[in-house]
Amino acid sequence: xxENRAFLKFNAISGNESFARLAAAAFAMEKxxxxxxxxxxxxxxxxxxxxxxxxxxEEGEGEIEMELRTTDDTLxxxxxxxxxxxxxxxxxxxxxxxxxxxxxxAGIGFTVMEMFMDELEIKSVKGEYTKVFMSKNYR
Amino acid sequence: xxxxxxxxxxxxxxxPIGELDHHSVERHAGEADRCFKMRNFKxxxxxxxxxxxxxxxxxxxILGRYKLALLAGGTTALVNVSDQVRKLAAISGLFKIMEExxxxxxxxxxxxxxxxx
Numbered sequence: 001x002x003e004n005r006a007f008l009k010f011n012a013i014s015g016n017e018s019f020a021r022l023a024a025a026a027f028a029m030e031k032x033x034x035x036x037x038x039x040x041x042x043x044x045x046x047x048x049x050x051x052x053x054x055x056x057x058e059e060g061e062g063e064i065e066m067e068l069r070t071t072d073d074t075l076x077x078x079x080x081x082x083x084x085x086x087x088x089x090x091x092x093x094x095x096x097x098x099x100x101x102x103x104x105x106a107g108i109g110f111t112v113m114e115m116f117m118d119e120l121e122i123k124s125v126k127g128e129y130t131k132v133f134m135s136k137n138y139r
Numbered sequence: 140x141x142x143x144x145x146x147x148x149x150x151x152x153x154x155p156i157g158e159l160d161h162h163s164v165e166r167h168a169g170e171a172d173r174c175f176k177m178r179n180f181k182x183x184x185x186x187x188x189x190x191x192x193x194x195x196x197x198x199x200x201i202l203g204r205y206k207l208a209l210l211a212g213g214t215t216a217l218v219n220v221s222d223q224v225r226k227l228a229a230i231s232g233l234f235k236i237m238e239e240x241x242x243x244x245x246x247x248x249x250x251x252x253x254x255x256x
Binding site: 014015017018021036039042043046047050053054095096102104105106107108109111112115116 | 158160161162164165168192193194195196198199200202203222223226227230231232
């Protein structure tokens with residue numbers, strides 16, 4: 001079995017959302033270059049990284065880590081911020097719920113990650129970190 | 140992302156070009172709104188043909204503009220909906236509140252028929 005890994009650390013600024021999703025897609029491309037598959041990866045990463053920026057660091061300064069790992073059949077992504085953390089993960093995962101209501105927010109970030117990936121796990125300690133694990137089978 | 144805007148009677152046609160994510164929405168959120176309010180538009184058509192990427196922030200942007208049209212007593216329609224938009228729209232319930240059309244012309248026709256001009 002062939003394994004490959006990549007680790008990225010970047011500033012929590014909105015301009016890096018596109019960098020992060022393209023990097024994840026580029027990493028996965030060797031195993032599955034189907035556009036639909038790569039779009040799913042890009043969207044899920046974009047949701048996770050946007051969450052780090054908007055919620056984790058509340059649009060302030062910080063760093064985001066993205067770990068990518070692949071086996072022959074599955075892509076694993078972990079995205080971490082060291083921001084405010086999530087007090088109630090079940091509530092945060094509720095479709096259409098948002099902790100920061102604004103006219104431009106749909107409140108479906110975690111739901112999108114769930115639907116577009118095969119697995120989603122969230123670990124968080126309030127005031128310390130939030131880490132999102134996702135995986136998707138290449139099929 | 141860039142916003143291209145055109146109009147027909149009191150319908151504002153918004154055509155985002157490029158990536159519709161949190162970054163681009165934050166930068167361009169006010170542009171279409173200013174135009175909508177300044178010229179007293181009532182209806183909005185989103186032509187998504189040139190959208191290369193969209194996530195839930197992009198959907199949030201469309202929902203925000205929908206509320207603007209709703210307050211003005213008008214409707215919002217979607218044109219050139221990609222598979223990715225369709226998947227996100229299903230999650231967010233977007234198609235429950237706005238309709239999809241195969242072309243801008245068809246969306247204009249429907250808006251006219253609804254008497255929202």
